[in-house]
Amino acid sequence: MSFFGDLRTVLQGSRFRRLFGTRLVSQFSDGVYQAGLAGFVFFNPEQHTGAGEVAAAFAVLLLPFSAVAPFAGVLIDRWPRRQVLLLSSLAKAVLATVTALLVANGEGPAFFVAALLVLSVNRFFLSGLSAGLPYVVPRDKLMMANAVTPTCGTVASSLGTGAGLAIGMLGGAQALGTGMVLFAAALGFAGAALVSLTLRYRELGPHLEEEPEEVRAALHNAVRGMASGVRHIWERVPARDGLLTIGGHRVLFGISTLLTMLLYNNTFTGGGVAGIAGFSVAAGLLALGFFLGAVATPWATARIGESAWIAALLAGAAVALLLFGLPFSAALFPVAAFVLGFVSQAVKVTVDTLVQRHVDDAYRGRVFSVYDVLFNATFVLGAALTAGLVPQSGVSVPVVGAMVLSYLLMGAAWTVRARRPGSRGVPIPGTPEAGAPGPGAPGSGAPKPETV
Template sequence: MSFFGDLRTVLQGSRFRRLFGTRLASQFSDGVYQAGLAGFVFFNPEQHTSAGAVAAAFAVLLLPFSVVAPFAGVLIDRWPRRQVLLLSSLSKAALAVVSALLVSGGDGPAFLVAALLVLSVNRFFLSGLSAGLPYVVPREKLMMANAVTPTSGTAASFLGAGTGAALGLLGGDGALGAGFVLFVAALGFAGAALVSLTLGYRELGPHLEREPEEVRTAVDDVVRGMVSGVRHVWARPAPRDALATIGGHRVLFGISTLVTLLLYNNTFTDGGVAGLAGFSVAMGLSGAGFLLGAVATPWATARMAPGTWIALQLAAASAVLLVFALPFEAALFPVAAFALGFVSQGVKVTVDTLVQRHVDDAFRGRVFSVYDVLFNATFVLGAALSTVLVPPSGVGPAVVALMAAAYLAMGAAWAVRGHRAPEPEAERESA
């Protein structure tokens, strides 16, 4: 079935439509906000950004809110998840306004604190979406829903980033232009809060009267709750191996993102608006790859085991890096961005479904918070590794070759796993 056919199918559910609309409104605004942030922090025309500076900015903006994720998981297993979406959206709107007001002071501590708070609150929002999805679609349609909803949200985010970049081009490189982009994002977050009100107060769970006593007491011991989520995943090979793979992929994706940013800021262009525009084009093509990966994944997993599909994509990523990234040509690099976008989303949709199918609802919020920590911390790890591996120009042939080898090794591991222990038939369900 096609992506749009899958989307039409799941949109038949009114409860799904409400959750889907909340996601799209918020993630479009995320893209606008991130474009304003990237243009102001990374593409400063007065300096050429180094790998260390970019990695430090990623660490400041990503690692603190990764610490929030364990608390988010326990609390969204305790709080009405509709309220999580509503209050998160309102908080992001207020913080985005603060960010817009602070740009006149430069990218100093206060501005970065406001930015990381926006991203920290987003952990609650995204975890709430993932934990609430099984409440609005039947189990047999989870693969379909996981293909179209996060992917549509990612597409909305890329569209928002493009919109933000266009607004930035109109406003120029100065603080006034960046502030305008961030204020538009604040309006979008407020709109997402209004859409979330179409959902019922308890419509997304959790229904604590049906859950084990551990859920009721986990909020008293966040660390213990987080550990229980890890143990829950560790006892289940399919989601355990899937999360290990997404972690490895995110390390490599962090490296590739930093390389791409440096190339467009320091090599392909002279930075500033031109650098942001070139980087936005590459990211736009990556977004198109995300969408195509979501289209292909339900079709592929109807015809092969999820592990086989993951193995094929990782092997393809290895080949693409060698052919399109290694020459470091401005005309070829966007092709690599498109292909890695395809692989990134194809793998993630499969991993999301494996995790949702093989963890209990009592632990789902905490497990997806573990997922969030892994997803972001490994990205930052990749960026940190780049500080000692990648030159300021972004041109690092040995780095790209090592990335290709790592993708190939992970793909081979999944091929061996499938040969030794074929996926249960239940895991091969597809819309």
Template sequence: MSFFGDLRTVLQGSRFRRLFGTRLVSQFSDGVYQAGLAGFVFFNPEQHTSAAAVATAFAVLLLPFSVVAPFAGVLIDRWPRRQVLLLSALAKAVLAVVSAVVVTGGEGPAFFVAALLVLSVNRFFLSGLSAGLPYVVPREQLMMANAVTPTCGTVASSLGTGAGLVLGVLGGAGALGTGVVLVTAALGFVGAGLVSLSLGYRELGPHLEREPVEVRDAVRGSVRGMVAGVRHIWSRPPARDALATIGLHRTLFGISSLMTLLLYDNTFTGGGVAGLAGFSVAAAVLAIGFFLGAVATPWATRRMTPGTWIRLQLLAAAVALVLFALPFSPVLFPVAAFVLGFVSQGVKVTVDTLVQRHVDDAFRGRVFSVYDVLFNATFVLGAALAAALVPPSGAGATVVIGMAAVYLAASLAWSLRERVTVALPETTEA
């Protein structure tokens, strides 16, 4: 069934619609908040952003999120999940207002502390959404719901980012414009909390009561569980190769993201509002690429193997970097952003499927915890590499050529892997 057909099917359930609405409102507001962060951290009109400053910002904002992720599920299984959604949304609203107040008072560590807390609390919110999904859809529709909700959430977040960037442009450069964006995000978080109240207190579970000592044991077990997850991944070549590919892609995507910020702040424009406006265009076409990549992947993987689809996407990324990014033209660069957005989401959806198919159910949660950490940590690694390799202007021709070469090598590796897989007995892919 198509993406839109799956979406129509699951939307027929009223309980699913209430949880889905909570997700969309919250993730749209997440996007608005992220636009406020971008406007303040990356497009400060008082100074041109350096590569090191951008990389540091990515590390501060993403790495703690990755640390929280493995432990969120443990606590989500002990608390009423509807309350997790409500209280997390309200906490994010308060912290967003704090961010806005800090911005108007000048730059300082308090801004990053508030942003860190918002993103960490958001991990609990997203985990609550995922854990509550089996309670609002029939078992036979769970796969459909798992397929469409993350993509729709990503689209909502991208639309929110676009809306926030537009607000930032209209509000003008400086603290006041950023403050307006952050307060708007806070209002959205309150709205998400109100939508969650349409669900019953225990409607999303859990229905088991645990003693505090068991929670502590479970937290300690999370670390051991992740180690076991890594071992399990290594014993399953399809899952191992898929996760290695997403890690490689996210590293390259981190490099390209930092490069894009520098180009729009220091080269394509004079920074400030002009830089934010130009970056908004690139972000919009990137979001369109994300959406189309998610929609096209189920269609494509019904007509070719997942490995072939990954290979073609990696090849497309290499070609796009050379043709559209390397000239460093403000006209052509958004085309490269579109292709990388398409590839990013297409590869991720395919990797998700490969991991789900080739790991044991008993290890699936632990494997996806590893996946979650890998997804963010490799992006930060890419930003750190870019800080060392990309010039302040963002126009690093050698870096772009190197990225294209890595994408091409990865595509060739998947081509070789596909040939070897066909030649080997089917049991080797179990």
């Protein structure tokens, strides 16, 4: 089925539409807010030309809000997830208003702290969306929903960024224009809170007839809660293998992003406006790859299964780096960016579905919080590990060669997995995955998801 056909299918469910609307309004507002951040210059790693500086910028962008993930997961497994969406949206609205006021008063350091708090609170919101999705779509539509919802959210965020830039131009002076953009984002976050109220209080779970003692204890010990999430993942082999693959891929994606920025700053175009323009072309093709990867994944996994699809994607990434990356050509490098974007989103959509299918609802929030930390920390780790190995030019045949070998090894592992029973996403009878009731299953304590 096509992307738009999949979207029409899942939109037939009213419960999905309400959750989807909450996502779109919030991510549009995220885009507006990001435009405001760019206007204030704090979050623009493209201006850093050294490998160490780029890696440090990524760390500032991604790691601080990942630190709240242990608390996000524990609370998402304890609180009604509709309330998580509502309260996090309201918190972002308040914090965005604060950042707008700080910009107007020229308070740079305080603005920086407030902006990081907005990004931190967003972890609760995004984890709540992922954990609540299986409650509004049938299990056999999860792959489809995972393909269309993040992609539409990315489109909404891009449109929000464009709207934010337009608002900034209307504002004229930089401080006034940035303040207007940030306040507009605050209004959007408040709108997302209102949309979330269309969902019922317990509609997104968790539906626990009796709280496990471990969940209650985790409220007092977030680290213990994360550890229990990791143990739960480790017992669910498809989810475990998927997250390990995401971690490895994100390390490599962090390396490729660092190389791309250095190449466009120092080698392909000599930096300046031309460097940013060239990088924008590569980034545009990367985004196109994200979109097409999400579109293709439901169709591909329905025909060859999740394991074989991931194996093919990782092998494709290795080939793309060999053909379009190693020549270090300004004409070929954007093609490598497109393929890596396709692979990145396609692997993520597939792994999202594996995780949602194979973990218990009582742990789903914590599992996705582990996922968030892994997703961001491994990206920064890749950039940090490479910072001391890559020259200022960004040209490093050994580093790209190591990336090719890594993709091939991960692809080979998934090829072996694809030949095992149960590799097409159906739990094998007698395994923990098969015995774990999902939303709507007997004994799960959850209502049956609405048929779309």
